[in-house]
Every structure is written in structure tokens, then in C-alpha cells.
Amino acid sequence: MTHSTKYIFVVGGVMSGVGKGITAASIAKIIQSRGIETTAVKIDPYVNVDAGTMNPTEHGEVFVLDDGTECDQDMGNYERFLNRSLTKTNYMTTGSIYLSVIQKERNLEYGGRQVEVVPRIPLEVIDRLGKAATKNKAKVVITEIGGTVGEYENILFLEAVRMLKLKKPEDVALVLVSFVPALGAGGTELKTKPTQHAVRSLNSVGLHPDFIMARAHIPLDKKRKEKLEFMCSIEQGNVVSAPNVENIYDVPLNFEKDGLGEKIFKKLGLKSRIRDMKDWKKLSGAAKNSRKETKIGIVGKYFGSGDFTLTDSYISVIEAVKHAAYALKMKPIIEWLDSEEFSAQGGKSLKKLSGYGGIIVPGGFGGRGVEGKIAVIRHCRENKIPYFGLCYGMQLAVAEFARNAAGMKKANTTEINPKTPFPVIDILPEQKKNVEEKNYGGTMRLGAYPALLKKGTIAYRAYVSGHRSLVSGRISERHRHRYEVNPKYIERLEKKGLVFSGVSLDRRLMEIAELPRFDAAHRKRETHPFFLGTQFHPEFKSRPLHPHPLFSEFMKAAARSKKK
Ligand code: GLN
Numbered sequence: 001m002t003h004s005t006k007y008i009f010v011v012g013g014v015m016s017g018v019g020k021g022i023t024a025a026s027i028a029k030i031i032q033s034r035g036i037e038t039t040a041v042k043i044d045p046y047v048n049v050d051a052g053t054m055n056p057t058e059h060g061e062v063f064v065l066d067d068g069t070e071c072d073q074d075m076g077n078y079e080r081f082l083n084r085s086l087t088k089t090n091y092m093t094t095g096s097i098y099l100s101v102i103q104k105e106r107n108l109e110y111g112g113r114q115v116e117v118v119p120r121i122p123l124e125v126i127d128r129l130g131k132a133a134t135k136n137k138a139k140v141v142i143t144e145i146g147g148t149v150g151e152y153e154n155i156l157f158l159e160a161v162r163m164l165k166l167k168k169p170e171d172v173a174l175v176l177v178s179f180v181p182a183l184g185a186g187g188t189e190l191k192t193k194p195t196q197h198a199v200r201s202l203n204s205v206g207l208h209p210d211f212i213m214a215r216a217h218i219p220l221d222k223k224r225k226e227k228l229e230f231m232c233s234i235e236q237g238n239v240v241s242a243p244n245v246e247n248i249y250d251v252p253l254n255f256e257k258d259g260l261g262e263k264i265f266k267k268l269g270l271k272s273r274i275r276d277m278k279d280w281k282k283l284s285g286a287a288k289n290s291r292k293e294t295k296i297g298i299v300g301k302y303f304g305s306g307d308f309t310l311t312d313s314y315i316s317v318i319e320a321v322k323h324a325a326y327a328l329k330m331k332p333i334i335e336w337l338d339s340e341e342f343s344a345q346g347g348k349s350l351k352k353l354s355g356y357g358g359i360i361v362p363g364g365f366g367g368r369g370v371e372g373k374i375a376v377i378r379h380c381r382e383n384k385i386p387y388f389g390l391c392y393g394m395q396l397a398v399a400e401f402a403r404n405a406a407g408m409k410k411a412n413t414t415e416i417n418p419k420t421p422f423p424v425i426d427i428l429p430e431q432k433k434n435v436e437e438k439n440y441g442g443t444m445r446l447g448a449y450p451a452l453l454k455k456g457t458i459a460y461r462a463y464v465s466g467h468r469s470l471v472s473g474r475i476s477e478r479h480r481h482r483y484e485v486n487p488k489y490i491e492r493l494e495k496k497g498l499v500f501s502g503v504s505l506d507r508r509l510m511e512i513a514e515l516p517r518f519d520a521a522h523r524k525r526e527t528h529p530f531f532l533g534t535q536f537h538p539e540f541k542s543r544p545l546h547p548h549p550l551f552s553e554f555m556k557a558a559a560r561s562k563k564k
Helices: 020-034 074-081 095-104 119-133 155-167 193-203 222-232 248-257 260-268 278-289 315-327 337-347 347-355 370-382 392-405 429-436 456-466 487-495 550-560
Strands: 006-013 036-043 091-093 140-143 170-180 213-214 239-243 293-299 330-338 358-361 385-391 424-429 443-455 476-483 483-485 499-504 510-514 531-534
Touching: 006 020, 006 155, 006 260, 006 550, 020 036, 020 074, 020 140, 020 248, 020 260, 036 074, 036 119, 036 170, 074 248, 074 315, 091 095, 095 119, 119 140, 119 155, 119 424, 140 155, 155 170, 170 193, 170 260, 193 213, 193 222, 213 222, 213 260, 222 239, 239 248, 248 260, 248 278, 248 392, 248 499, 260 429, 293 315, 293 337, 293 370, 315 330, 315 550, 330 337, 330 550, 337 347, 337 370, 347 370, 358 370, 358 392, 358 550, 370 385, 370 392, 385 392, 385 550, 392 424, 392 483, 392 487, 392 531, 424 429, 443 456, 456 476, 456 499, 456 510, 483 487, 483 510, 487 499, 531 550
Parallel strands: 006 140, 006 170, 036 091, 036 140, 170 213, 213 239, 293 330, 293 358, 358 385, 385 531
Antiparallel strands: 424 483, 443 476, 443 499, 499 510, 510 531
16 A cells, blocks of 8 residues: 655653654554554754764764764664664755855755755745655654753744645644653652643744643553643543653564554554564563673763763664664663762772673764773773773773784874873874864765674674574674774784784775784683674664674673673
8 A cells, every 4th residue: 555655743841861763663663564664763853963062971872884974873773673774855054044044055956046044944845854765765754853842942943844734634644742740759649730731832933733742750540641632632632641661672562552553543544554563572571681781881981960961972882782782671770970089099999890791982082081091991901890892992902902912012092192102092184184174074984994804703603693694704893983003003012912803995994993802822721701803883773672793792792701
């Protein structure tokens, strides 16, 4: 059966941070599970052209797509829930919309007419949503509009919804994800009034929600549902309870239990006989049955109390650990380690590392906490604690190895010390000009690049056993960096035992560095359970049902090290 493209918009009421992204991803998932190709779009209402120039401590993780788009962390949720790789058509910001309208104006594409904010900006949004459908071959496009209704910032996006709905009323559904608070700690009397106001606010821009997802710390009782239906004129049954859950991957299953799929299909006139959530149920079951607790430490700089927590800033790393763990029936206990604590206190703090099954140093920029991270890496290397370095974590592992195992005292990345006697990590030649000219937006080495794996290495075996297609030893992984291993030092590092198990196709860029697990002379003697770093970000390609092979290998090593 062919349908015209259907559009679902997800907007937020009362306050931000109530899980619009997970709600949108879950709705997309249940539609997809009924055999209808679905894609998800995120609209962010800020003027930044993309998320690349934003500090993760303020905005959360910068997610990277295959095509190099630097975007909001919600895009990661979409990819993980849908098991699809999305493209730049799936992401837009106020800045990017204005930029293209202004560029079109400069190119005389509006034929000499006056270019007005309305309708031009909303029309550009609608045009891009159509492109997202085409590019992703999707019948349903689900779009999350950032921010909260009633703010100035997203008003033009709501105008786009209004215009689209006016043209194709039967093809558009609007979902309001609203917070329903209770007074007092542990309160059970949920208050619907703020949500009623949010609906009024939507009404004032000519919109009315078809569904209300009521986010609360507990399930919404029948009386409250009826009250919201009555006060907000919502069709009976279309107020859906969305209580807090322990595992985000349970949300689609909970929505289906509430019959949300059926209701959305009815609203949009969609039909399908397929309903296949088998794999997803298995995943949810695996998460519940994962009992072997393993402590994983993630070393980052402490952010203090801001809007965004460490969890927001490293969300893909955390999810990748979980995906790998669940498949191995392990229950990961993730703890944050403040890198500055290690630089300040050194040895004393380092002792506590042996309490972890494994340590991760994730991506990062700048000098704060770097010496602490290097001290952690050294401790892991010397004390056989499984270590996994992601991007910055790989670069710092190379610097640590150079300093302490290859006799290059004070070796460093030039990002931290441009005058180091051993610049083992240096800026990519093609990046130099950008930095000199302060041309920062979208100029890093970004997106998916292929790499070649060396046979017989930990990385090679991991990818083979992870069933990743390894056509002629090739992988493809996502990048976001300006610096790389300096080719001048490769030979010297290799001589001392560091193995570059993944390299770019032209063999110029080192993509993976590792220490062999076993002593070459005595094949059975383990020299290190797992010491590996990647110049790319494997976490961006981990999916709940397809854990990333390197994360799986790291978690296996963590399990073997049998520490809690
Ligand atoms: N700061 C390093 C670089 O630019 C690492 C970047 C990262 O970890 N994403 O190369």
C-alpha cells in the first residue's frame, strides 16, 4: 500500500529535559516495527549552524554522523533506536535554516522578491523535511522541535507545522510531551495545570496536539488522564502515561502496551499487518537479566553543577558500554572519575583504579586534567587494567607510551604543549590553516573514513568476531579531531611494542593503537589484558542490537579481570 508522506511532530511542554528525544525515537521505533520506513529529524532552535561549536558541558555530547554532520545527542538516540545511519537532512538549526535562505537570496533564487521571514523560513523547514523523507526513503518523518512551546525561539518551527497541517491535515500529527509535576519529594498527587497551559500556548499559535505524552515520575492515573482529555480537548485515549523508566529501551515497549502505535496509525490513516518487536523485547530482557556486575570508570574533567551532566556529555560512550555489556549478560556500573583528582593527588588516587574492571578515557579537547588522564593511562598500562581510549584517549595513550615506555621524556600532543621535544601527536597538516584563521565551525576531520586493519591484532579479531563486514580488512568509522599521531615517531613507538593495528587507506594516519595481549616469545603469557585506543569514535556506531566490536572486546577483558 502506498501512502503519502506522513509527518509527526514532537514538541515539549512545561520544561525542557523531559525526554522528548527518547519519546520521538520510541514513536519512530514502533512505527518502524510495523514495517513502515520511518526517519527522525531534530530541529534545534539556536543560531549555531550546527552543534560542532558548542561546548559539551553546556549542550551535551556533540554527535557525529557518517557524512560529518556535527549534531545534537538526540540524533544518536534516533540512530540507536532505528538502527539506521542518518544524514545531514535529518538535522537543522535556526542558524542553518537562515543560512540557506540568505544564501538563496544572495543567489537571486527568490527572483527579486522581498524575502520575508514568514513564509520563507517555515517553507525552508518544510522543504527540508521533504528532503529528509526522500533521502531516507521514509514514509513517516518524525520531527522533534527543540525547546518548549511558548518560547520565542521555536515559534517559526511551529509555524511550519501549522502551514503543513493546513495543507495536509490528514498527514500531520502533533504530539506534546509535557511534564506533569507532583508537589513535594515523592509526591503522588500529579498536577495537570502546567500542561493545560502548554496546550493553550500551542493553541495561541494555531495548533492543537493530537496526543499528550504525560511525563511524570510515576504513571498517570485514570482520573488525571481524563482531566487532561477534558480540559485540553484531547480525543479519549490519546493522553498517554510516560513514567520514568530504568532502561530507555523499554519505552517503545511501554508505548506499545498502551496501544500508542494503533492510535497513531488511526490518526494518520496508516495500515500495516506487521508488528515485530521481537528483537527489541529480547534486548529489554537481556538488560533485565544482566547480572554480572562490572565497574567501568570513565575519566573526564569535572563540570561542576551545570545544566548538563557528565552523562549528557558522554551519552554515546555510556550507551555503547551498555550495548556491549547486555550482549555479554553483564551489568555495567559506570562511575565518573575526575581527571584532575589524579593530577593533584597522583599515587594515592591511582590505587583506586584497581577496583575497576576497565577504564575509559573518552574524547576531549584542551589542557585541563590532561596530566591526570596520562597518569591514569600509565597506571592502567603498568598494572594490567583494561584500558580503552577514544580519540583524545588514544592520543594521550600514545603520548604516555612515548614518555614512559619509549624514552621520549615530556612527549606530548602539540594541542597541549606546542614546544614539546617529542610532538608525538601533532595537528593534521590540513587543519593548520583553519586554526590559524580561526575557522573552527565544521572544519575538523569529520565523519566516516575507511581504515585498514592489520591481521592478527586485537582489533582485527574483534571486528571479525563482531561480524562486522570486513571486506579486505576494511572498516569505516566516524571521526572528529584536528590532531593525529605524528608519522615521524611511528617507527620508534613500534619498536618499543606499540602496534598500530588500524591505519588510513594511504597508511598515513594511525587509526588504532594497541598493545599485544600476549608476549610474542611466550605465546601464552598475557602481557596486557586490553590496552587499545582509537583515533575515531566507535561509540557513535554502536547500536543496542549490534554492539560495537571494540566495546565488546573491552567488556570481555573487563569481565576477565574479575573486578567489581
Ligand atoms: N582534541 C583532540 C583533537 O582535536 C581529540 C578530539 C576528540 O577527542 N574528539 O584531535
